[in-house]
Amino acid sequence: MNSFSAAQRSRVTMLDVAERAGVSKASVSRFIGEDRALLSDAIALRIEQAIDELGYRPNQMARGLKRGRTRLIGMLVADIRNPYSIAVMHGVETACRQHGYSLVVCNTDRDDEQERLHLAALRAYNVEGLIVNTLGHHLDQLLELQREMPLVLVDRKIEPLHSDLVGLDNPATVRMALDHLEQQGYRDILLVSEAPDGTSSRVERLESFKSEIARRPTLTGTVLEIDGHLNAPLHAFVRKTPARAKALFCANGVAALACTKALRELGLTLFEDIGLIAVDDLDWYPLVGSGITALAQPTEAIGTQAFECLLKRLRGDTESPRTLDFLAQLIVRGSTSPT
Structure with missing residues (x-):
């Protein structure tokens, strides 16, 4: 068992692990990534011991960015104070957690410029998918994002976006x-x-x-x-x-x-x-x-279904966009x- 403090562990790098184990940095990367099977049992054991001794904790966000997987879902809402938005957001967040994703929520306060800035920020965060509950006045940005990731609309159609829409009948x-x-x-x-x-x-x-x-x-x-x-x-x-x-x-x-x-x-x-x-x-x-x-x-269910639609798209569903209307x-x- 190592006696490193949390502060010391946070400063330990992949290179430190490689030097302690007497292997290359690439081997450590394979060990903590998805290519561990490429390593010999002896090298894997040395790396595992070095990680334990140094208290190394991989930067999951950095690894996600490198692989294009951040496990982040973005949600854009027009008014976070609106009880409807709060309930839908709770449904989305609960579903995200159940599937190992984290939710990043951006509130536009019905301000077009704020919406533009938030869309740019969500793109910079490398979110894997986006749920939108705004008027979508910055159509050019939304269309660009839609080419990069799946996008689901809640309550409001935004023409000419061809996306799944979840809301009320x-x-x-x-x-x-x-x-x-x-x-x-x-x-x-x-x-x-x-x-x-x-x-x-x-x-x-x-x-x-x-x-x-x-x-x-x-x-x-x-x-x-x-x-x-x-x-x-x-x-x-x-x-x-x-x-x-x-x-x-x-x-x-x-x-x-x-x-x-x-x-x-x-x-x-x-x-x-x-x-x-x-x-x-x-x-x-x-x-x-x-x-x-x-x-x-059924606001919670609307939020849950919005995420489920997004998850299907993330898993490769290429069917035509669907409109899912819930009954009051x-x-x-x-x-x-x-x-």
């Missing part, structure tokens, strides 16, 4: 929401959404809402994009005639929070004056009034139970 989610509201007796529906801004999932929800309303004669529907001034349009929606049962359909957690705040400021009774259903199922949904009815996204789960609470 938005048309089915909208149908589920409107089916529930219609069954509960609501007839006048206001979809509240952040501005699309090129985000494919938001666009899909808006388009699906309009097409579903058009084929349901018992319902009327309107779209309201969040611009920081919700009180006036929400008040007008609640008070407009005819006095039919009205409900808000919030396209995500951001819209749900904005609507809940506005309804409180307007002095409306949650949820007697108006119903509310929202995509996502955030921790605070059950705590508001009698609870907010949710269309929960309807969780009924008091916000859609008219009294």
Whole structure:
């Protein structure tokens, strides 16, 4: 057993091992690499003894870079504070660990320049694959990276990238929401959404809402994009005639929070004056009034599947890009139970 300190071990080099064992540096490299079988038993034993005596620890990152294998996966997210991104990221990271990979996460804060810098950094880190949950405004960089490594998209399509896409089945989610509201007796529906801004999932929800309303004669529907001034349009929606049962359909957690705040400021009774259903199922949904009815996204599963798609590509899968859409789960609470 050697008595080297951690600091001393960290300074031991491959050359030190070679000199102690009386062999070449190339032989030590073969021993700690994947070519140990090329060495004689006697030389392998001397190297093993020298490593033990010196307390040598190979630099795994350097070895990985030399072989083109770093076991690093990159993930680019638009907003790391978003609960959706956090949950998806956790699913990705858990799957990475289970397969012996480490995850490098870069947050763009929805800033195009930051996205450009992060993409360059991830390339410099020699990540083996990339998971992207941003708008992808730097298409030239993404296309270049895609030529070098597999790339998987989460929640948002980026044209013309031909990559696997994992996310929510938005048309089915909208149908589920409107089916529930219609069954509960609501007839006048206001979809509240952040501005699309090129985000494919938001666009899909808006388009699906309009097409579903058009084929349901018992319902009327309107779209309201969040611009920081919700009180006036929400008040007008609640008070407009005819006095039919009205409900808000919030396209995500951001819209749900904005609507809940506005309804409180307007002095409306949650949820007697108006119903509310929202995509996502955030921790605070059950705590508001009698609870907010949710269309929960399987975010952890989305993250896990994104990594599984990437792993298949890393292992040589050359099939055409796949789109994997998960179904939301309807969780009924008091916000859609008219009294």
